[in-house]
Amino acid sequence: MxxxxxxxxxxxxxxxxxxxxxxxxxxxxxxxxxxxxxxxxxxxxxxxxxxxxxxxxxxxxxxxxxxxxxxxxxxxxxxxxxxxxxxxxxxxxxxxxxxxxxxxxKPSDDLNVDFNLCPWWIQFNHCPLDLMNEDFARFAGNLIGQYMDVFRDGDRNFIVRFLRIKFNINITTPLLRVLQFEHEGKEIKIPLKYERLSEFSIIVE
Missing domain, CATH: 3.30.70.330 (RRM (RNA recognition motif) domain)
Structure with missing residues (x-):
């Protein structure tokens, strides 16, 4: 032996x-x-x-x-x-x-560090006004990744032009270009804009 x-x-x-x-x-x-x-x-x-x-x-x-x-x-x-x-x-x-x-x-005593998860700000363009709130941000987080935060303009819960949400995303998997879901009997499609997107990432529909 x-x-x-x-x-x-x-x-x-x-x-x-x-x-x-x-x-x-x-x-x-x-x-x-x-x-x-x-x-x-x-x-x-x-x-x-x-x-x-x-x-x-x-x-x-x-x-x-x-x-x-x-x-x-x-x-x-x-x-x-x-x-x-x-x-x-x-x-x-x-x-x-x-x-x-x-x-x-941050350094951790747990050696199984996952360097594939990255905090990322995503802009939701052309989002319906009734969805520009934190409840929808958390809902979207379950579809895209892990919800972390939503940008607030002063005391309001949304930005007038677009919704800006921070997610924890696995960057080794293809990233969504458009978020599709059903809302009040209608199919909603919201274009996604990833801030500081690198050439290493893969974008898919």
């Missing part, structure tokens, strides 16, 4: 070892500092360097410095010197770096 185990270990590929280091690095991050760090992943078909990902400072517009360390394939650990900068990055998603999605999350 021991000889068989040694044989298996001896044939581990470099990629297998990289996965082990990836999870070990992530575990170490979560134990160091929960208040100044985030983990991120760039959804890109090719591997990029941490120097390229470090250019996200230009899109974040933060006031203080941060460090970048690779912990996996296109996965990085950011450590911020200022908590406000960190909060701005976490709440400002979705982020696009070179037209690719950069997903960022």
């Amino acid at each position: 021991e000889e068989e185990l040694e044989s298996i270990i001896g044939h581990l590929s470099l990629r297998d070892n990289e996965v082990v280091r990836h999870f070990t690095s992530l575990l170490n991050i979560t134990r160091i500092d929960h208040f100044h760090t985030i983990v991120g992943k760039l959804h890109c078909p090719r591997v990029v360097s941490h120097y390229s990902i470090g250019n996200c400072r230009n899109i974040w517009s933060i006031h203080h410095g941060f460090t970048v360390r690779l912990v996996g394939e296109n996965m990085v650990h950011f450590k911020f010197s200022d908590r406000i900068d960190r909060a701005r990055v976490l709440h400002g998603e979705p982020w696009l770096l070179c037209w690719k999605h950069l997903l960022v999350l």
